[in-house]
Amino acid sequence: MMEKMVFGRYIPGDSFVHRLDPRSKLIFVFIFIAAVFLANSTLSYALLLAFTLLSILASKVRIGFLIGGLKPVMFLIAFTFLLHIFFTKEGDLLFELGFLKIYEEGLRQGIYISVRFLVLVLMTSLLTLTTSPISITDGLEVLLNPLKKVKFPVHELALMMSISLRFIPTLMDETDKILKAQLARGSDISSGTMKERVQAVVPLLVPLFVSAFKRAEDLAIAMEVRGYRGGEGRTRYRQLKWDWRDTTALLILLAVIIALWFLRG
């Protein structure tokens, strides 16, 4: 189950998309999300879908893997599709079976909304699949840098995010250990009534929190000893490099948007 999950996962690789600078990928996805709402005709939706598929090809992520991992979302898309088909009663009647009536406009809207939803999910998943969380953090930090002028704590937030990411596996291991320790003491969170299960989680969370606070304190001291005193006067070890790929990617996106504009109905 967890293995197949695509959301928020990063799969290292060496493709055109993987090599893009996180900044250009973030800008790309943001603009793309806005551009999706430009589409309103069959041709424009077809263009969006084709462009998304091409992007997936360029990332060398297997489409089967992507679709398989997005199963829960697929259900949601199918559901919205059906909702539109059954409840929009405009245009010509296409099909009738007892009380079930499907109209042309319903089918069209159903397909449009599903495609819109699908390309949004695919593109954002592609971003996280091809960019390590730490690169995304770096990219965001640099992109949000202007907000420092209005005293928005960009550096602090980025550091918080990167430290949280770094500690996720550590805390997962710890949860596992505590779980086993509590199991050995006869606690059981996988059976019993809802209330019993919730109660059984408490002895799991309390030690986890205690140890997380202890870790946070140790880490703060270790950081201070290593000279950390906020973002002022700090240099960066992780350098971001904007090269021809990034410019190309954004130019292609621009071309797609112009095409979308002309294909609008």
Add this chain to the structure above:
Amino acid sequence: MERILSLQDIRFSYTPDDPDSRFAVDGVSFDMQAGEWIAVVGHNGSGKSTLARLIIGLLFPQEGTVGLFGDPLTEDNLWEKRSQMGMVFQNPDNQFVGATVQDDVAFALENNGIPFGEMTLRVQNALEQVKMDTFLDHEPHHLSGGQKQRVAIAGALALRPRLLILDEATSMLDPQGREEVIRVILELREKTGLSVISITHDLEEALLADRVVIMNGGRKFAEGTPQDVFLKGEALTALGLDLPFAMRLSALLKEQGIPTEPGTMTERKLVEQLWTLHSNR
């Protein structure tokens, strides 16, 4: 020889306002020369970690002064002095800040505003010194405890410190990890003349030091070469301290009527005496 550290009668209490609280560090003085290795030993709660925190300026003493590289440590020169020191703590997980090995080593460099070009060189160099240079992109949860501690040492070394403080840096490691770390420190000292303060419960490690400081209830109980200090034997066991294995074995052998030379502390010396025992008779 340059004196890099000089503690003068420092006293520190975590609760100075409480009239009947005792001092965690109570009137400790000692000096340290450049290139020296000092081991600090003592029972739990004897004030060793507090002492280390006072030296690196995480705490300031209520009385006495901490002299570092010639000047007293103050709030004003704290960061400048701290950039010449490194400290490694006990828990390998709780001091790993970066997402990968190289990021972690670069952390102190970033904080001190070292330019990028210089940074890559120093990171590479520091990781070579601890023999972790093939692990650049590894994430912390894929490393063993000993490897993480070596990365932590590299993180401290990258700033080219003059003084390295190890607060029980090997105590959470298995014997192999412990040996890796100690070997790295020994080599570093040989090559770069680094000064080391190592706080430890491992007496075999303390025997490697030039000087041993024994702490007891916040006070300095004894100070001297390992040979001199451990000769106190019984007085140390009365403080709840262990003696090095070779010394304990020598004492037991003596009870059995097999005398060894007084002051036999290392296993190697003991073995040497034992196998030549027969021919010496």
